[in-house]
Amino acid sequence: MLVRSVNLGEPDAGEQHPMGQRRRIGIEQALEHRDLLVDGDPRAVRHGAACERVGHEPAEGLHHRAVEAVVEAPRRPQGEHERHEGPFDVAGADGHHDERGARERQGGPKDPAHHSTQARRIREVHGRNVRARVQAEQVDSARVRHKRTHLHFFGVRAVKHRVSRREFVASTAAGIAATTAHDIAFPMRPPRPLPPPSRWAAKPVAVASANGLRAVQKAFDMLMQGADTLDAVIEGVKIQELDPNDDSVGYGGLPNAEGVVQLDASCMHGPTKRAGAVGALEGIKTPSEVAKLVLKYTNHIFLVGEGAKRFALQYGFKEEDLLTEHSREAWLHWRANLNPDDDYLDVPEAQHMSTRPTGTINxxxxxxxxxxxxxTTTSGLAWKIPGRVGDSPIIGAGQYTDNTVGAAGSTGRGESNIMVCGGFLTVESMRRGMKPTDACLETLKRVVQLTVPRLLGPDGKPKFDLKFYAVNKRGEFGAASLYPARYAAHDGTEAKLRDMAYLYDQPAASR
Known part of the structure; x- marks a missing residue:
């Protein structure tokens, strides 16, 4: 409860009479506000009030205060004894003017009996009033003295103070009216709806790595026949997986250090937001189809090794020897030139393998x-450590699809791509408004920034190659690489090889 205290203690030294100017803010005026509290002691009130009425000083230690409290309470009826004719006139209990008291205040003789009766009447009247007020304060203390609740009603700070139903309804109506007026004056713009999918794609397209010229033609033909996008791209890359002359993927792919072909693949289906992948898969020619089965029939995304092989066999795939005569000869040639003192960071590739255009197909x-x-599907890095898995089967690295934005994939050094999550990063760049080619170049710049020194030439250029391919929802496509290269694309008119954008016009200098 908020209060303001007015000290009514000892009079100033300059006052001639103890009933001086302090009478202006006396006990009677404090009682007019129903706010009399005297240090929690009603006896001090009665004693102090009586002393002031008869002109005596209060007893020592009983200095009193008139307290103005923010309390709403019914006004008590005024008795006839409270009528004031002036600052020095006090009416008696019978309502007549007290002439003896007036004579005494003008310097006449004092009447002890009169003062005793007057003090008793004042004590009785004020005692009853003070007791009533103290009882009311005790009953209402939890609500009035200790509960001053601050509300925030429609942004306005208000003091909870026995709010009536009428006041509450009026405040609510005013707040609603103010909010409505604000909404009318400053209407919110509705979110702009996305255009229908037919407006996003200018025309159907397919894009792939340079060894995927037949793949983009096959995929495009299936799209024109109404086939699903995932079925179309998988049927396209299966051409290379089943081709024994392509040593970068599937049947005839280059083996690991022990002469075993281990295949990786991953796929994503934009309309259903699902993905599937397999890694280190042995004995199955078309890992892309197995990845599709993982996507379609399991609640998983990535199966590897023996488990991936058993899964494929359960769905009718046949286990076969994936080494061709060409890939076996390449492996034997590598082993013949292997230095026993070489470690895994310095294993050289066979010279005839250094010029292959790509090691994967996306x-x-x-x-x-x-x-x-x-x-994306691959046989992985030639002569790799058994069990090595590159970027191709990793969702967000070897490839990534967001049906609201576009898709991107890669071929080349997988470890460098994994470090930047290249597929995901390229799609996110397109989400920010970049064209597909610019998004691919942006990802390549990040790759160079994260390349370790041992993989850089004396001129600071990477000693490896990496390529990215991308298409957005509007049908725009592009590709980029570290060094000049080509890629395959069907733009709705024909499938052909196109030049890629690149960062460096010359490969890294040799030491």
Whole structure:
């Protein structure tokens, strides 16, 4: 409870009479506000009030205060004894003017009996009033003295103070009216709806690595026949997986250090937001199809090794020897030139393998309705440590698809791509408004920044190559690499090889 105290203690030294100027803010005026509290002691009130009425000083230690409290309470009826004719006139209990008291205040003789009766009457009257007020304060203390609740009602700070129902309804109506007026004056713009998918894709397209010229043609033909995007791109890359003359993927792929072909693949289906992948898969020619089965029939995303092989066999795949005569000869040639003192950081590749255009195949496609899918499949790095898995089967690295934005994939050194999550990073760059080619270049710049010194030439250029391919929902496509290269794309008119954007016009200098 908020209060203001007015000290009514000892009079100033300059006052001639103890009933001086302090009478102006006396006990009677404090009682007019129903706010009399005297240090919690009603006896001090009665004693102090009586002494002031008769002109005596209060007893020592009983200095009193008139307290103005923010309390709403019914006004008590005034008795006839409270009528004031002036600052020095006090009416008696019978309502007549006290002439004896007036004579005494004018310097006449004092009447002890009169003062005793007057003090008794004042004590009785004020005692009853003070007791009533103290009882009321005790009953109402929890609500009045200790509960001053601050509310925030429609942004306005208010003091909870026995709010009536009428006041509450009026405040609510005023707040609603103010909010409505603000909404009318400053209307919110509704979110702009996305255009239908047919407006996003100007035309269906398919894009792939340079060894995927037949893949983009196959994928595009299937799209024109109404096939699903994922079925289209997988049927496209299967051409290379089943080709024994392509030593970068599937059947005939280059083996690991022990002469075993281990295949990796991953795929994403934009319309259903699902993904599937397999790694270190042995004995199965088409890992892209197995990845599709993981996507379609399991609640998992990535199966590896023996478990991936058993899963494929359960769905009718046949285990076969994936080494061709060409890939076996390449492996034997590598072993013949292997130095026993070499460690895994210095193992040289066979000279005839250093010029191959790509070691993987990635294919991305978009339909006339704007649906997108992507797939990447590979036999991995030649002569790798058994069990090594590159970027191709890793969602967000070897490929990534967001049906609201586009798709991107990669071929080349997988470890460098994994470090930047290249597929995901390229799609996110397109989300920010970049064209597909610019998004691929941006990812390559990040790759160079994160390349370790041992993989850089004396001129600071990477001693490896890495390529990215991308298509967005509008049907725009592009590709970029570290060094000049080509890629395959079907733009709706024809499938052909195109030049890629690149960061460096010359490969890294040799030491």
């Amino acid at each position: 294919c991305n496609a978009v339909t006339p309705q704007g649906d997108i899918s992507s797939v």
